[in-house]
Structures are given as structure tokens and as C-alpha cells.
Amino acid sequence: MSVTGLSARERSLLPTDLPLALLDRNGIPVDDPALEMPADEVLLELHRRIVIGRRFDTQATALTRQGRLAVYPSSRGQEACEVGAVLALREQDWLFPTYRDSVALVTRGVDPVQTLTLLQGSWHLGYDPYEHKVGPQCTPLATNTLHAVGLAHAARLKGEDTVALVLLGDGATSEGDTHEALNFAAVWKAPVVFLVQNNGYAISVPMSKQSAAPSLAHKGIGYGVPSYLIDGNDPAGVYATVREAITAAAAGGGPALIEAKTYRIEAHTNADDAGRYRDSEEVAAWLDRDPLDRIERYLSTRGLLDEERRAEIQAEAEDFAATVREGMNAEPELDPAHLFAHVYAQPTKALREQAAMLAEELAS
């Protein structure tokens, strides 16, 4: 049995054989790209935000060693996705992140201390989702995909021009909710962009044990969702792809699935030992594909990034890190009354009694 040919529609849904990119690993523009190179000011902003995001990430990991954070899942090495996808969003669009996407949150403008509230353990969520249009960071994987589809569909029903961008990892593509979300989004033509950051591992489980699909982007065709395989370490390419998908979704074209091939340089979290499941040569090979190096080289070659600007951004990143340290070193405000205040719109009689009991215990 052989496949003699695909219809035009089928071809339009399939990803390319090789990941799409604008900049190769050395920061040199690829020949004849299928994507549109972002404007210079966008590229400069991508660079700036990646420097700041990476500094934030390093700072957060350091805070775990000082006991200020219970745990931190680093996204080092994935900044092209974290920053590129978020900058591609329009103000009215929504972001639905996972627990690994703290850099995406601060790039979106969420206060860094509020971003880290969950991992600090002082509350489940520190920020107001409506303030920056950022859904709660999702720790049960893939559940946020359905929230994104529902929110985007409701926006269409209301006649609003809103696209939802949902972030998920390679492991989450095995969860049922991902498949239900792709299917619902396709049937409803909901304006949702699914960005899979395929960083090679679901904690310790490698892609070879996660999926037998030719690529994770191939999962789109079964649902009628156009899919893109991209180089997830190319900030310009990630930005351009997500932007294009958002534009198409906003125009009524329905959802898109993007698989960005990237790599998690750090362990799953500070509590994980990656040496148990991968070797250092593999990490070294990916360090050679670093997203920050790549855009720096390109911008430097173009003469857009001089030492002065570089130093300014570095100083800005250090200031940001200092703000994070200061904020996280302050004792968090813990109010036990909050435990009971937001279970229901109005606390039930039973909860009022339990709150009074706790208050009495604390007073004695």
C-alpha cells in the first residue's frame, strides 16, 4: 500500500519536513525563507527581552538555593519561544501558560514577584489574569488548552477580536485534553494558536518514549488543523510564525498548531537530576544552538547592536534581577483568612465557622 498523493487541503495541513527558520544556528539568515523577517525594532526587542528573561530565570533558580522559592522549573534555552511567542501577541490577545513559562509571563508584563507567588508557595496564583490577559499557570498538563479554546470561542460569539495562545510541552501532547482541544478548536474554528515547546523531555521521559508520530506537528492534520514545525531556538522564526498564525486566526481562519523544536538546558526543576537520563554531550550540542547567541550575532552583523546598547540592556537586566531579589526577600503577606474567603462567592456558614475557629487558634 502506498500513498499516491495528497489533496491540496491535506498538504496545507501538514508541517514541512525540516523546521522552518529565519536565522540559522550561527545567526545567518536562511536562504529563501518561508517566513517574513520581523522589522528591526521587533528583532531588537526580542533580543532585549531574551536578555532580561534569561537573567530573571537565573535569578529564580538562585532563589531556590536560598530557600526563597520552593521549586523553580527553568526555561533556559527556550527563550526564543518564551519571548518570541509573547511579543507576537497583540494587546487584546490572551496567553495560557504552563508552569515552565515564567519568562513568558514577565515578558507579557506580569509583575515578577506575582509571577513567582505560586513557586514561592504563598498563594496558588499571584497575578490577576485579567490585568495582562494571562491565564493561570497550568500545573496539571494540557488542561489549559481547553480553557484557551473556550475563551477564544466566547470572544467570537461576542464579536471580539481576541486570539488565545496556549503554551504546552511535548509531554502534554500525549494528554487527552490536548486532543479534545485541537478538535473543539477546529470544529468551532476558534481563534487559538497551540504552541508546543518540544524541549525533548517530559521530566525524564525522552521523545522516543513519548510519541511515535513523525513529528508532534503531524498531530494537527487528523483534526483539520494546519500545523507548522519550526526551529524553536530561532527568536525571529518563532515570532514570525506565531504572528502569522495569530493574524490568520483573527481573520477567521481557525486554529493552528506549531511545534517548536527546542531544548531544556537545565534539569526539569532545581530538585531534578538530569544526569540520570541524559548526557552532557547532548546538552553541549544544544548550547551551541543558543537562541540568545543567535540573535546577537545577527543583530551585531547587521550593525544594529553595539557594545553600548548591549551594556544598557545588561544593566537593565541586572536592575530587574535586583527587583526580583528584593521582592522575593521580603516576607510574603500571608493571610489565613484568605483560605476561606474565596471558596465560594460568599463563604458558607460552615466555612465562616471554620474561619472563626482558625482565627481563635491564632489569637490564643
Add this chain to the structure above:
Amino acid sequence: MTTALRNQEMSMSAALNRALADALEADERVLVFGEDVGPLGGVFRVTDGLNARFGEQRVFDTPLAESGIVGTAIGMAMNGMRPVVEMQFDAFAYPAFEQITSHLAKLRNRTRGRVELPVVIRVPYGGGIGGVEHHCDSSEAYYTHTPGLRVVTPGTPGDAYQLLRDAIDSPDPVIFLEPKRRYWSKGPVALDRSGPEMDRALVRRPGKDVTLIAYGPMVATALETAAAATEEGWDVEVVDLRSLSPFDDETVTESVRRTGRAVVVHEASGFSGYGAEVVARVTERCFHHLHAPILRVTGFDIPYPPPKLEEHHLPGVDRILDAIGRLQWDDEVVGFHG
């Protein structure tokens, strides 16, 4: 006019249909969706005619995926809608369990009140209709054990209308359990919503000897038992809980303190079931008023039986009367109650 509004005779299914229609009419943010709820009108016809009347944007069929239905309802509620979704049968709601318990129930708390999810999940539940496996579960305890959810269940057509309207208006997520064996029972419905609030229990039949505590499909069975009990000389009070969570301690406690005896009845299995919570709460509050331990009459601790054997499993009048008979009527200590 008032009389007409208060005395419409209709089936529970029709009352639910009317409640959905009136809610859709009253508030454009209300959406109704799920499996087969569109042109078909639902397998129990509860959404009959709504798709034609309100259009595909507001009443629609979804792909067959319960987690998808609840998960997207959460997203829609985050964006200002008031979704009313249907799980086709009790046991078919289990794929949605994670979305219900980890997200729907918790998001208000996780966000310190910033995200409000006024979602209603309608679940036809319970047995007694000759349904094959996975179509007859009484799944209430899974939901009542989850803080953040309200769980209500009507026992009459009147309450079906009132409670569903209240559930849709509630700022909290509500699991709305519909006793499917009572869909076709008729009764008066007050369209002016003049009944008690959603979280209050109701004395359906006053009595002085013993309190039968029931809800959903067992309310009718309890009333039947109360009628039969008069022949035995017992004057039975029937309390219809209506709201399983939160629990109306006040109404139940008042009744049991007055009668001094109580039996809790439900279809669900007894072990670790909802009745255990009721017995514990009532005992804690009524200990010195009780003449006998509170008994439970429940389904057996077995998977729901095949239809030809379900009559043995479901609590009926005789089994409840037997339990009433075991409430230590003869060994009362005189003067114990002062």
C-alpha cells in the same frame, strides 16, 4: 396571573426545559451546550426546541468529549459567559473529573476571587429506569467532597424549575443532578420562583415521630414510605435536602431535634457515601435529642447492577419501613430527655 404562575402542572423534564428557556431569554450570556442537546433536544429531551428557538450560537451540539465540554465551559465563563452544559449520563461525566475538581471548583480560590466561574453542569443521575451499565450511577459524593462546588438536586418538578434557575444565576459553579427516573413525574411548578433559596432544605411532609432525610430520586420514595407508615402508627416527617453542598444544618437539625429519630435514604452505595456525612453532622448537633442511632438506607456497596436486578439494590418503601422499625421504639429510657 399569580395563580397561573404558581400552579403550572408539568413534568420534571418539561420544568427543566422551561427553566433553560427562561434563563436563555433572561440573560444573553447564558449558553447551553453538550452532546445531542441541539436539534435532537437531548436524549431525555430536556433541551427540546431550544436550538430552534435560540439559535446555533447559544444552544449547540459539541464533539463527544466531556473534558472538552467542561474545559471549554471554563474558558467561556472566564470570558463572561454563563455556560449550562449537559453530561449525557452520570458515569459519562467521569472524563471531565479533572476539569471539574482541579479547575472549575478551584479557580476562584486559586485566583483569590479574581476569576469567577458561573458554570452549571447538568447531570442526569441515578437508576430505576432499566438502564444498562454506566447509565445509572449516583455520583453525588464525588462532587460534594470537592470544596468550591455547589451540588443541588431537585426531587419535584417545582424544584427542578426553581433550582435550575437559581443554579444558572449563581456566581459559583453548580453540579445540577437530575434524578432521571423522575423526569416524567408531574407536579406543580411556580414560575415566579417563589420557593425557598437554593441552599435551603425543605420539610416536604410534617410529622412528629421520625425524620426521613432524602434528596433527588428518593424524595418521592420517602413520601410514599411516610404514607405507608401511618398504617404502622408512625407519623413520619420528610426532609428534602435539595442542596447537598452546602448542607442546610438548620432545617435538618430542627426537624431531628423535634422527632428524636432519623433515617437517611439514598440510592448511592452506603460506604463512604453522602449519608455518612449527614449522619455525622446530625449526630454532632442532635446527640441529646436522639432516641436511637440514625440509620441509613442506601444502595449496596456494589457496582450498579444490571437492569433486571436493580430492584434489589434500590431503596424502596419496605426497606425504609424496616429501618424505621429498628429505631429502638421499645427501649426508650423514660425521662432521659428531661
